[in-house]
Amino acid sequence: KNQVEQSPQSLIILEGKNCTLQCNYTVSPFSNLRWYKQDTGRGPVSLTIMTFSENTKSNGRYTATLDADTKQSSLHITASQLSDSASYICVVSARDYKLSFGAGTTVTVRA
């Protein structure tokens, strides 16, 4: 069973609207959690990195939250733009340096 589960698998939103992506993990012992954005045919690009003690981190219109107690994270996209259409991947790092990847959420922003 994958140690990182993302939901929903895909979503469609209208330009200008907000959306929230979820990431649940079972990785232990936990080191950090990252969100990456991957445009079609490109490599992933880091959006945020959060350690155990961080609850919220923002990068422009992207805001990630982390609840280390419940092992849940979310990525909120505010005022979506067409360029936000991409796959968003949650990655959890364990203290033994191993990374676990979620399957990703595909976001499609429609005009």
Place this chain on the structure above:
Amino acid sequence: KAGVTQTPRYLIKTRGQQVTLSCSPISGHRSVSWYQQTPGQGLQFLFEYFSETQRNKGNFPGRFSGRQFSNSRSEMNVSTLELGDSALYLCASSYYRGGGAGTGELFFGEGSRLTVL
């Protein structure tokens, strides 16, 4: 600063052949890790090299191998190609070991798309 460079970007091989992919990390980065990405399995970790030594390995058969040179450039090789090896192979570099464990950043290249016929 130049990013992570992967070559070739696209290649087509036939079953049974072998392939070598190259990755040049960001200058100063000593860790290079490799990943396989397919629509069905998502991103899967292959292995990580740090200071020319393999530090971590994923659950892939021995047909998948790699190495790192003294200038931190890395290559990965897949022998006896199978249809299921068709994928996007991503390389990432980081300053720290462990794919940027801790608060270190992990920087990905654009990938090498391998098609096995």
